[in-house]
Amino acid sequence: MVATLLFDERMANGLDGPDGRPSVRPNLGRISMRYIIAASLIALSTAAFGAPAKPSLTPAQRTATHDMFEHVINTPTVIGRHKVPEMAHYLADQFKAAGFPEVDIHVMTYHSESASTGADETAALIVRWRAAGTPKAKPIMLMGHMDVVEAKREDSTTDPFMMTERDGYYYGRGAIDMKDGIVGITQALINLKAAGFKPKRDIVVLFTGDEETNGIGAKKGASEWLDLLGHPEYGLNADGGGGGVNPDGSPAGFTMQSAEKTYAGYTLTVRNRGGHSSKPRKDNAIYDLMHALERLEAYQFKPQMGPTTRAYFQGREKQEKGPLGDAMRRWLANIDDREAADFIEASESEVGLTRTRCVPTRLFAGHADNALPQLATAMVNCRIFPGSDPNEIKAELERIVANPAVAVTRNDDQVASLSSPLRPDITGAYTKAVQTLHPGMPVFPEMSTGATDGRPFRVAGIPIYGTNGGWVVVPVDFRAHGKDERLPVESLYDNVVHWQMMLRDLAGK
Secondary structure: OHHHHHOOHHHOOOOOOOOOOOOOEOOOOOOEHHHOOOOOOOOOOHHHHOOOOOOOOOHHHHHHHHHHHHHHHOOOOOOOOOOHHHHHHHHHHHHHHOOOOHHHEEEEEEEEEEOOOEEEEEEEEEEEEOOOOOOOOOOEEEEEEOOOOOOOHHHOOOOOOOOEEEOOEEEOOOOOOOHHHHHHHHHHHHHHHHOOOOOOOOEEEEEEOOOOOOOHHHHHHOOOOHHHHOOOOEEEEEEEEEEEEOOOOOEEEEEEEEEEOEEEEEEEEEEOOOEEOOOOOOOOHHHHHHHHHHHHHHOOOOOOOOHHHHHHHHHHHHHOOOHHHHHHHHHHHOOOOHHHHHHHHOOOOOOOOOOOEEEEEEEEEOOOOOEEOOEEEEEEEEEEOOOOOHHHHHHHHHHHHOOOOEEEEEOOOOOOOOOOOOOHHHHHHHHHHHHHHOOOOOEEEEEEOOOOOHHHHHHOOOOEEEEEEEEEEOOOOOOOOOOOOEEEHHHHHHHHHHHHHHHHHHHOO
């Protein structure tokens, strides 16, 4: 059933691929579409697996998980605070204490620097659990990031860097973005090793230290650290996937992230000879820039649909019965029905899923109150549909602006990456784990509108899947990067069990 649905011939000619930054997240680590009701059922029904008792952690395992989570939440791994190496060494010590050989545990320190964040020393953690005997396949990589965004005490009701348990929740910065995933992977591996599990292929861990800022750790992982990682066949990213329940307890759905938009930045620049403000002319740098942005505001990029988004909307239209669902059904039936695609794109829940989107995020102009501006610039952030070249988007922006006085330049060297194929082994293992813990929960693929550390690996030809198992209440817990970030208490422990089940399936056969 999985293979039939995932590889439906109607998907075969689609596009799809990744990049960008937040992640459509309800995020369990970023607010992403992971948690909204949506999508195309890529999976097996609960009945296909029977109805076994819900697996759970032992009291000792719960205590160990709680203590690890508290320790990492209480470590303020914000760029500039120099605490990421401390967290990396702490986690390394947990692996060593669990019996993982020291020779296979590496804390990689490196500098992460950009014009916006400055320079900071950060760290990545690489751990390799070698197969028992001759490996049956290339390694599976488990991914996550240790860094978090800044948070101010006065902006929250609890100290963001002190884990607080209240009303059935764990509060703290990184609770869902994404220290729950770091702990889920780490504790799952420790529990599996203690239980005598013997993987039939290597399992490698890569926890980076600058995903929220510069992403250099992921770039190094996909290039100069590949030998340490064993050139993995694919990666499972805890900074993607996950799900939720509605406030009434009904299932909202779980998603598996298999594509990301490309994050790219552009600058619109207008230069002018300027002059005295008492002698205004028609050629004004600010007016030229304003008109260019008005054209961008009115412009709609061409709708696109790939395997992931087709599967998403095939599931979504089954849940949406009103005009939005009608538009989804029309677009699925006819990809050239632009009116239907535009209607979908206008929905707050679906925005960004039908095409490339570009929006101005910063403005600068002028040099004096009483002078005509000689320079006006706008920073434009684009989230580009997978498979589209950022250089082609630059050319399209130039056509949109349609004014030779407005120069369009690129701010980065991002390249387009393709989506990860919807593999039956991974979708099956993910769905089985989800539906064992949450019977009847719908599962579907997701294209993030933002970006994760998965992008450089997809560019390097290593498919990445967002497969975290944490859950939240939709939409009240969509708080990553915001006030009172929190995670349901039981979600933390469910996530450890989720990773244990997935790894037994994928690395134990």
